[in-house]
Amino acid sequence: xxxxxxxxxxxxxxxxxxxxxxxxxxxxxxxxxxxxxxxxxxxxxxxxxxxxxxxxxxxxxxxxxxxxxxxxxxxxxxxxxxxxxxxxxxxxxxxxxxxxxxxxxxxxxxxxxxxxxxxxxxxxxxxxxxxxxxxxxxxxxxxxxxxxxxxxxxxxxxxxxxxxxxxxxxxxxxxxxxxxxxxxxxxxxxxxxxxxxxxxxxxxxxxxxxxxxxxxxxxxxxxxxxxxxxxxxxxxxxxxxxxxxxxxxxxxxxxxxxxxxxxxxxxxxxxxxxxxxxxxxxxxxxxxxxxxxxxxxxxxxxxxxxxxxxxxxxxxxxxxxxxxxxxxxxxxxxxxxxxxxxxxxxxxxxxxxxxxxxxxxxxxxxxxxxxxxxxxxxxxxxxxxxxxxxxxxxxxxxxxxxxxxxxxxxxxxxxxxxxxxxxxxxxxxxxxxxxxxxxxxxxxxxxxxxxxxxxxxxxxxxxxxxxxxxxxxxxxxxxxxxxxxxxxxxxxxxxxxxxxxxxxxxxxxxxxxxxxxxxxxxxxxxxxxxxxxxxxxxxxxxxxxxxx
Amino acid sequence: xxxxxxxxxxxxxxxxxxxxxxxxxxxxxxxxxxxxxxxxxxxxxxxxxxxxxxxxxxxxxxxxxxxxxxxxxxxxxxxxxxxxxxxxxxxxxxxxxxxxxxxxxxxxxxxxxxxxxxxxxxxxxxxxxxxxxxxxxxxxxxxxxxxxxxxxxxxxxxxxxxxxxxxxxxxxxxxxxxxxxxxxxxxxxxxxxxxxxxxxxxxxxxxxxxxxxxxxxxxxxxxxxxxxxxxxxxxxxxxxxxxxxxxxxxxxxxxxxxxxxxxxxxxxxxxxxxxxxxxxxxxxxxxxxxxxxxxxxxxxxxxxxxxxxxxxxxxx
Numbered sequence: 075x076x077x078x079x080x081x082x083x084x085x086x087x088x089x090x091x092x093x094x095x096x097x098x099x100x101x102x103x104x105x106x107x108x109x110x111x112x113x114x115x116x117x118x119x120x121x122x123x124x125x126x127x128x129x130x131x132x133x134x135x136x137x138x139x140x141x142x143x144x145x146x147x148x149x150x151x152x153x154x155x156x157x158x159x160x161x162x163x164x165x166x167x168x169x170x171x172x173x174x175x176x177x178x179x180x181x182x183x184x185x186x187x188x189x190x191x192x193x194x195x196x197x198x199x200x201x202x203x204x205x206x207x208x209x210x211x212x213x214x215x216x217x218x219x220x221x222x223x224x225x226x227x228x229x230x231x232x233x234x235x236x237x238x239x240x241x242x243x244x245x246x247x248x249x250x251x252x253x254x255x256x257x258x259x260x261x262x263x264x265x266x267x268x269x270x271x272x273x274x275x276x277x278x279x280x281x282x283x284x285x286x287x288x289x290x291x292x293x294x295x296x297x298x299x300x301x302x303x304x305x306x307x308x309x310x311x312x313x314x315x316x317x318x319x320x321x322x323x324x325x326x327x328x329x330x331x332x333x334x335x336x337x338x339x340x341x342x343x344x345x346x347x348x349x350x351x352x353x354x355x356x357x358x359x360x361x362x363x364x365x366x367x368x369x370x371x372x373x374x375x376x377x378x379x380x381x382x383x384x385x386x387x388x389x390x391x392x393x394x395x396x397x398x399x400x401x402x403x404x405x406x407x408x409x410x411x412x413x414x415x416x417x418x419x420x421x422x423x424x425x426x427x428x429x430x431x432x433x434x435x436x437x438x439x440x441x442x443x444x445x446x447x448x449x450x451x452x453x454x455x456x457x458x459x460x461x462x463x464x465x466x467x468x469x470x471x472x473x474x475x476x477x478x479x480x481x482x483x484x485x486x487x488x489x490x491x492x493x494x495x496x497x498x499x500x501x502x503x504x505x506x507x508x509x510x511x512x513x514x515x516x517x518x519x520x521x522x523x524x525x526x527x528x529x530x531x532x533x534x535x536x537x538x539x540x541x542x543x544x545x546x547x548x549x550x551x552x553x554x555x556x557x558x559x560x561x562x563x564x565x566x567x568x569x570x571x572x573x574x575x576x577x578x579x580x581x582x583x584x585x586x587x588x589x590x591x592x593x594x595x596x597x598x599x600x601x602x603x604x605x606x607x608x609x610x611x612x613x614x615x616x617x618x619x620x621x622x
Numbered sequence: 623x624x625x626x627x628x629x630x631x632x633x634x635x636x637x638x639x640x641x642x643x644x645x646x647x648x649x650x651x652x653x654x655x656x657x658x659x660x661x662x663x664x665x666x667x668x669x670x671x672x673x674x675x676x677x678x679x680x681x682x683x684x685x686x687x688x689x690x691x692x693x694x695x696x697x698x699x700x701x702x703x704x705x706x707x708x709x710x711x712x713x714x715x716x717x718x719x720x721x722x723x724x725x726x727x728x729x730x731x732x733x734x735x736x737x738x739x740x741x742x743x744x745x746x747x748x749x750x751x752x753x754x755x756x757x758x759x760x761x762x763x764x765x766x767x768x769x770x771x772x773x774x775x776x777x778x779x780x781x782x783x784x785x786x787x788x789x790x791x792x793x794x795x796x797x798x799x800x801x802x803x804x805x806x807x808x809x810x811x812x813x814x815x816x817x818x819x820x821x822x823x824x825x826x827x828x829x830x831x832x833x834x835x836x837x838x839x840x841x842x843x844x845x846x847x848x849x850x851x852x853x854x855x856x857x858x859x860x861x862x863x864x865x866x867x868x869x870x871x872x873x874x875x876x877x878x879x880x881x882x883x884x885x886x887x888x889x890x891x892x893x894x895x896x897x898x899x900x901x902x903x904x905x906x907x908x909x910x911x912x913x914x915x916x917x918x919x920x921x922x923x924x925x926x927x928x929x930x931x932x933x934x935x936x937x938x
Contacts, residue, residue: 256664354885
């Protein structure tokens with residue numbers, strides 16, 4: 075709601091203005107020459123959609139926001155199931171994928187529906203990161219941490235009936251780590267993949283990678299049939315659900331895989347419905363069109379919580395809402411200024427602004443990562459300290475900065491940041507940008523002072539060791555700690571090193587962390603067995619039962 | 623007449639050609655590109671470059687334009703680089719939602735606004751005429767997303783008469799459900815359109831009332847109402863028809879709002895989404911196709927006008 079309200083009247087005004095202008099043009103032309111009149115309407119027809127669209131666009135297909143936009147639609151609630159009994163479950167979601175191509179197109183929206191449901195991963199992990207067997211048993215790892223030997227499960231078939239073999243795994247790992255694939259950076263350590271027999275896969279790394287098995291629990295471990303093509307609008311996996319239909323701009327439906335090698339789901343199918351408008355999503359839930367609503371807007375959840383007929387789950391996420399600062403140019407090349415920004419913003423008040431949802435974190439690591447440590451005392455809220463720091467940095471008389479704000483996050487959050495910073499003499503100009511523009515100006519060209527984005531990936535601390543990442547944060551000590559941790563072969567050692575790294579990052583304040591986004595889901599009490607943590611990035615629907 | 627049709631046809635072709643260039647170039651002015659959107663927030667520069675190469679975004683602009691235009695001559699308006707859907711097939715699906723919405727709301731707005739507008743004009747000094755005028759002013763002032771939300775709360779959430787949002791997943795297979803899904807959006811859109819139209823009809827009526835031929839007609843013994851119906855309406859109808867035409871064209875902006883409020887999978891939502899992901903090949907195909915339809919309708923209307931209204935034939 076918040077982001078719709080301020081924008082729409084302007085759009086209406088623009089439409090009205092356009093109508094008036096065209097009208098004026100037609101008024102002149104109509105009487106003497108029909109040709110000219112139609113020309114002017116045509117021009118209107120061609121340009122108007124771009125003008126209106128450019129302003130209102132939602133982010134698509136990236137690891138972006140969990141709180142607001144996405145796409146569209148429907149009505150008919152639960153319907154009759156397939157052969158094996160059960161009913162369809164309808165899940166409301168925020169972000170619709172732009173493509174089903176899990177190899178090359180980034181986006182949590184895609185992982186949310188396809189991983190676990192349609193595609194399965196070599197290994198599995200719970201939200202806390204404990205790794206267990208998936209399509210393969212836990213691998214045997216050589217002493218030097220370079221050779222991983224996987225044994226595949228027996229009797230697994232793809233939805234088209236072909237059996238799963240090691241050749242499929244080899245192809246998938248190679249495709250997912252190829253140049254241009256989204257997982258190329260995550261799987262960069264892979265040197266060779268071999269398939270000595272049908273059930274065995276041997277992966278050799280060029281250097282040890284403590285994260286390797288974890289990556290195989292995510293998209294990097296997804297197994298597709300060898301030589302898959304046409305991935306953009308179909309999906310052939312081994313999972314408990316078969317991809318059925320994608321109604322672009324509206325819904326994606328899956329049906330139960332009756333030949334599933336594990337326990338078949340209780341529901342006969344799943345339909346994911348996408349909602350651009352948070353109000354529409356809540357209305358769809360309250361009128362019964364949706365069984366489980368994910369990504370509930372924190373402004374709208376109040377009445378749902380008060381209603382005894384509903385169950386609201388406040389799940390955890392790995393999404394750090396990060397206030398980015400450009401470390402490569404003044405004033406934020408000065409660590410004292412960055413620290414001042416952190417100390418000037420009251421995270422508790424930010425949490426209140428979001429109706430008390432979310433978790434306060436003092437560093438780059440969410441509590442669910444194994445190397446989490448409470449860092450909230452590193453740079454606590456202290457406006458006086460912030461003022462002193464700014465004075466020491468030569469900004470005692472004030473400072474002007476621009477905040478490039480992706481337009482799908484509530485602008486109230488940007489205004490909150492601006493008002494907090496104003497208290498310590500930092501004047502913030504808010505400039506809202508479309509996501510594609512953000513990717514170009516901020517993410518790629520680092521042409522910004524401050525910005526904000528939700529970083530949803532788990533274990534994404536590596537971004538702070540990449541001096542080319544859009545924050546342009548460059549501390550060789552941090553990079554060294556990261557390399558040591560990443561290439562260590564012992565998890566405890568790695569955790570220690572990552573912890574040291576995180577503390578150092580927090581002390582350098584390359585960015586500020588406004589908080590960890592809450593992951594709100596709501597359903598009726600009889601609907602059970604659905605995940606509640608990190609539901610925007612992963613939604614395993616196989617355990618859902620609709621009850622009575 | 624033949625000469626006129628030929629000249630008008632040449633204009634049509636020229637307009638389509640110019641539109642294609644304008645559409646193509648304007649979209650290229652947008653910052654950001656598809657490769658970056660595909661790559662997302664964790665992508666490396668190498669990855670982006672590989673995606674860009676793969677999608678053909680590195681080709682020179684002229685080559686991209688000629689490929690696109692060449693394809694259109696074979697009936698290929700473009701394919702989404704993201705999901706492989708063709709422009710024609712997806713536009714067809716989305717139009718099955720948006721076209722009925724636009725048509726129904728236009729018809730509804732005409733049915734309501736024209737008689738009320740005439741009444742408001744004819745009775746502009748009386749209380750009821752003034753009241754009508756005030757109500758229409760209010761209708762213009764209310765933002766349509768708000769009206770939509772109110773209708774949802776009253777008719778969908780409280781009374782459960784209509785669905786709160788969405789369109790049946792199987793489209794028009796169950797016409798009853800589809801129609802029900804479009805009732806509230808249609809009313810919302812028609813209210814906004816009708817309020818504007820009412821103002822225009824009212825002022826067109828007022829204009830006509832002061833014309834000499836009305837006075838003449840009344841001098842011949844017709845009552846004011848008779849004079850208005852026999853002579854006034856015909857003359858008032860010409861500007862009103864033009865306005866309705868313009869309103870239909872401007873509805874594309876209106877449906878962007880309405881489709882979002884009601885979560886309808888229509889053309890407006892599709893364009894917003896495709897522009898957001900910079901799926902330019904798809905956007906340009908869609909926009910041009912819509913432009914061509916508008917241009918062709920304009921062409922046909924012109925020809926018809928010429929056939930129907932003898933005055934136009936004399937002046938040229």
